[in-house]
Amino acid sequence: MNKLLAVSPSPHVHSGESVNKLMFNVVLALLPALAVSIYYFGLGAFVVTAIAVVSCLAFEFLIQKYLLKVTPSISDGSALVTGLLLAFNLPSNLPWWIIVIGALVAIGIGKMSFGGLGNNPFNPALVGRVFLLISFPVQMTSWPLPIESRAHYMDALTGATPLALVKEGLKGGQTMSAISEHIPNNMQLLMGSMGGSLGEIAAIALLIGFAWLLFKKVITWHIPVSIFVTIFAFTGILWLIDPAHNADPFFHLLTGGVMLGAIFMATDYVTSPMNPKGMWIFGIGIGALTVIIRVWGAYPEGVSFAILIMNAFVPLINTLVKPKRFGEEVKKNG
Amino acid sequence: MLKTFSIGGVHPPENKISAGSQIVVLPLPKQVSIPIAQHIGAPANAVVTKGDKVKVGQLIAQSNGFVSANIHSSVSGTVASIDPVMDSTGYKRPAITITVEGDEWDETIDRSTDLKEECNLTAEEIIAKVGQAGIVGMGGATFPSQVKLSVPKGKKAEVLIINGVECEPYLTSDHRVMLEKGHELMIGIQILKKALRVDTALIGIENNKPDAISHLSQVATKYSGIEVHALKVQYPQGGEKQLIKALINREVPSGALPIEVGAVVHNVGTAVAVYEAVQKSKPLFERVVTVTGKHLATPSNFLVRIGTPISEVIAAAGGVPENTGKIVNGGPMMGKALSSIDSPVTKGTSGLIAFPAEEAKRKVAQACVRCGKCVSVCPMGLEPYLLNRLSQKKMFERMEHEHVLDCIECGSCSFECPANLPLLDYIRLGKAEVGKIVRARKA
Ligand code: SF4
Ligand code: SF4
Numbered sequence: 001m002n003k004l005l006a007v008s009p010s011p012h013v014h015s016g017e018s019v020n021k022l023m024f025n026v027v028l029a030l031l032p033a034l035a036v037s038i039y040y041f042g043l044g045a046f047v048v049t050a051i052a053v054v055s056c057l058a059f060e061f062l063i064q065k066y067l068l069k070v071t072p073s074i075s076d077g078s079a080l081v082t083g084l085l086l087a088f089n090l091p092s093n094l095p096w097w098i099i100v101i102g103a104l105v106a107i108g109i110g111k112m113s114f115g116g117l118g119n120n121p122f123n124p125a126l127v128g129r130v131f132l133l134i135s136f137p138v139q140m141t142s143w144p145l146p147i148e149s150r151a152h153y154m155d156a157l158t159g160a161t162p163l164a165l166v167k168e169g170l171k172g173g174q175t176m177s178a179i180s181e182h183i184p185n186n187m188q189l190l191m192g193s194m195g196g197s198l199g200e201i202a203a204i205a206l207l208i209g210f211a212w213l214l215f216k217k218v219i220t221w222h223i224p225v226s227i228f229v230t231i232f233a234f235t236g237i238l239w240l241i242d243p244a245h246n247a248d249p250f251f252h253l254l255t256g257g258v259m260l261g262a263i264f265m266a267t268d269y270v271t272s273p274m275n276p277k278g279m280w281i282f283g284i285g286i287g288a289l290t291v292i293i294r295v296w297g298a299y300p301e302g303v304s305f306a307i308l309i310m311n312a313f314v315p316l317i318n319t320l321v322k323p324k325r326f327g328e329e330v331k332k333n334g
Numbered sequence: 335m336l337k338t339f340s341i342g343g344v345h346p347p348e349n350k351i352s353a354g355s356q357i358v359v360l361p362l363p364k365q366v367s368i369p370i371a372q373h374i375g376a377p378a379n380a381v382v383t384k385g386d387k388v389k390v391g392q393l394i395a396q397s398n399g400f401v402s403a404n405i406h407s408s409v410s411g412t413v414a415s416i417d418p419v420m421d422s423t424g425y426k427r428p429a430i431t432i433t434v435e436g437d438e439w440d441e442t443i444d445r446s447t448d449l450k451e452e453c454n455l456t457a458e459e460i461i462a463k464v465g466q467a468g469i470v471g472m473g474g475a476t477f478p479s480q481v482k483l484s485v486p487k488g489k490k491a492e493v494l495i496i497n498g499v500e501c502e503p504y505l506t507s508d509h510r511v512m513l514e515k516g517h518e519l520m521i522g523i524q525i526l527k528k529a530l531r532v533d534t535a536l537i538g539i540e541n542n543k544p545d546a547i548s549h550l551s552q553v554a555t556k557y558s559g560i561e562v563h564a565l566k567v568q569y570p571q572g573g574e575k576q577l578i579k580a581l582i583n584r585e586v587p588s589g590a591l592p593i594e595v596g597a598v599v600h601n602v603g604t605a606v607a608v609y610e611a612v613q614k615s616k617p618l619f620e621r622v623v624t625v626t627g628k629h630l631a632t633p634s635n636f637l638v639r640i641g642t643p644i645s646e647v648i649a650a651a652g653g654v655p656e657n658t659g660k661i662v663n664g665g666p667m668m669g670k671a672l673s674s675i676d677s678p679v680t681k682g683t684s685g686l687i688a689f690p691a692e693e694a695k696r697k698v699a700q701a702c703v704r705c706g707k708c709v710s711v712c713p714m715g716l717e718p719y720l721l722n723r724l725s726q727k728k729m730f731e732r733m734e735h736e737h738v739l740d741c742i743e744c745g746s747c748s749f750e751c752p753a754n755l756p757l758l759d760y761i762r763l764g765k766a767e768v769g770k771i772v773r774a775r776k777a
Contacts, residue, residue, distance in 0.1 A: 005658070005659070005660055005661055005671065005672060005673060005674070005675075005694075006659050006660040006671065006694040006695060007424065007660075007671040007672070007673045008660075008671055008696060009670075009671075009756075009758065009759050009762065010662075010664075010666075010667060010668050010669055010670065010671075010743075010745050010758070011666060011667045011668070011745030011746075011748050011749050011758065012660065012662050012666040012667075012669065012671065012687075012689060012693075012694075013346055013347075013503065013666040013667065013693070013749060014696075014697065014748070014749055014754065015344070015346070015749050015750050015752075017707070017750060017751075017752040018697075018752050018753075018754070019700055019703055019752050019753055021752070022703075022705065022752055073700075076700065078703075116701070117701055117703060118701040118702050118703050118704055119701075220710070269703050269704050269705040269706065270703060270704045273706075274704065274706040274709050274717060274719070275706065275709050275710070275717075318720075322715075322717070323341075323709055323712075323715045323716070323717065324341060324715050325588070325714065325715035325716070325737060325740070326341055326575060326579075326585060326588075326713065326714040326715045326740065327575075327585045327586060327587040327588045327590075327740070328585070328715070
């Protein structure tokens with residue numbers, strides 16, 4: 001035989017799974033929430049998302065091509081996901097130049113300065129968001145009103161988020177029953193009718209995205225569920241102890257980016273643990289920190305900070321928490 | 335819920351194209367080259383010289399140590415040479431080349447097809463006969479079978495496990511053997527049970543072979559102490575440790591053998607070979623080989639004499655297809671790519687698969703995105719992404735600490751990695767280095 005045969009080591013077949021496909025499925029999973037956001041915030045949601053996505057892609061391309069002088073890898077879809085997630089964490093009336101700064105920080109500092117995809121310890125979109133929150137606290141906490149602001153971008157009517165209302169009210173000595181007259185009920189919260197970052201509001205749409213990610217095996221359930229369980233249990237205990245001065249656990253789950261953070265931000269491959277045991281520790285940490293920041297901290301919401309703090313522990317978790325090894329289980333005499 | 339193992343695993347496309355093809359006896363080749371090293375352990379010592387006349391079944395190379403195996407001629411004819419020949423691993427190793435003349439079998443072999451049920455030999459006599467017949471693990475592992483039957487002092491076998499899983503995609507030789515040699519298989523199992531002094535044998539078969547499961551379940555009713563178990567399809571269930579876990583829910587500890595948890599595992603092909611050796615005095619000189627591929631004219635299962643050139647086996651299935659880019663000896667997950675099809679069929683050749691050119695090349699590797707998929711599919715609970723990195727950095731001590739020696743080289747990690755990283759390539763390298771370090775420490 002005179003044909004040349006390829007000789008490579010086993011295995012000789014591959015699942016066909018690829019980074020592109022995974023990222024594409026994340027984008028698909030984000031679409032329901034984007035649709036709800038455009039329904040409530042209209043023009044602003046569209047403009048902010050477009051600017052965030054385009055600037056993230058542009059910065060990734062420019063930095064890789066001219067600064068790092070490597071072949072740009074924007075086609076892997078990760079910058080697209082970062083752009084969408086950054087937008088989801090911003091108010092829909094944020095001036096365009098602040099968004100561009102956020103994108104630069106997310107991609108330039110959050111991702112590329114560490115060596116690009118796979119090496120960044122912190123979730124890039126959250127790095128961008130927290131940087132903006134600290135640098136532009138006023139613009140970052142003015143929230144367009146749902147529906148009413150649909151036709152507007154930067155000139156939208158604004159109000160406070162439910163979490164901020166609760167925090168202010170409690171500080172001012174009001175009880176929960178008095179405050180609850182000014183905030184949407186849990187059903188409205190589930191459907192996303194509230195002020196907030198443009199992608200965080202629609203719990204139901206984000207849960208549909210979660211189902212898609214699970215169905216496509218992009219992520220496992222461990223991180224989101226451990227965060228939900230922790231927040232629910234922690235705030236539930238506080239609420240049972242003193243319902244007059246603590247919001248109920250459903251309220252906590254449905255507001256302030258818990259859904260967005262738990263499903264899409266905390267599950268970022270690069271910045272989360274590698275095995276289920278580690279994921280549980282990570283998720284419990286995020287849940288507990290979120291509640292601590294919300295209840296006793298300076299910010300009304302705490303998911304972003306909680307995730308970033310737990311991101312910092314991921315290398316340690318990965319070193320200390322090992323998967324269940326085969327043969328570990330004690331011999332059964334069956 | 336069907337039983338399966340608990341950690342990791344993947345489900346590659348099954349592609350059992352040749353499952354419906356009955357076993358066909360391959361015509362005798364003109365010449366065979368029989369390597370003296372086709373098993374795990376020491377190569378056998380040739381006991382014939384150039385010019386000798388040999389018969390089918392005659393001993394031509396003698397087992398050389400405790401872990402070694404006898405080798406018998408698969409044809410009758412004249413020894414043409416004893417020279418290094420390229421074997422399926424791509425290395426040249428000594429092989430006994432025999433020019434075929436007629437088909438004259440050794441007189442001691444019972445060539446009738448009558449079933450012989452009774453076996454009055456003692457355990458020791460059975461084990462000796464298995465050793466004489468040169469039987470090795472026929473699933474591809476090629477570990478000498480008599481060694482596995484010799485239970486070490488202080489240990490006790492409690493159960494015999496028969497591996498009919500055939501979890502590798504494409505391969506169907508075990509499937510056909512179960513369908514066509516069911517009775518021989520059962521008698522072989524009874525003999526193995528006797529050798530091990532156990533009362534129970536469990537046959538594990540994946541659920542994608544319902545015909546084999548129902549056929550064997552029915553045949554098994556005639557014999558005592560043989561149970562057939564259907565298993566969920568999950569690769570690598572044919573791995574000894576995974577199969578034991580699936581069937582009796584015991585985990586063989588790291589570094590230990592199955593006997594540690596009272597189990598001994600043999601493949602269905604091996605059990606049939608044991609029947610033939612013990613009841614028919616027929617040594618191991620032929621085996622069933624699956625020849626398959628998506629573009630092959632007639633995917634087949636052949637009964638092939640050991641030493642037959644692989645090229646002739648493929649020719650009988652319609653020849654190498656035009657667009658073939660790779661030919662694999664064994665399954666697609668663990669088999670070895672052949673550099674040449676002139677190498678011979680050996681005792682461990684379970685299948686030959688022709689892959690078209692577009693499937694032969696690997697995809698370009700990207701950076702690890704730390705998705706953890708390799709961790710979740712590893713059936714041994716290892717962290718392939720980490721082992722890969724440590725191996726590239728030559729951090730072998732750390733690799734040992736991370737249990738690299740537990741890796742069964744199943745390939746699930748490389749199969750699953752979305753970044754197309756050749757994880758197992760580096761893990762294998764590192765594992766070999768760690769193995770050297772560990773052996774040096776013991777010496
Ligand atoms: S499967 Fe591949 S990309 Fe994912 S963690 Fe493992 S090595 Fe990295
Ligand atoms: S080849 Fe080794 S490391 Fe990779 S999945 Fe199999 S046992 Fe685990």
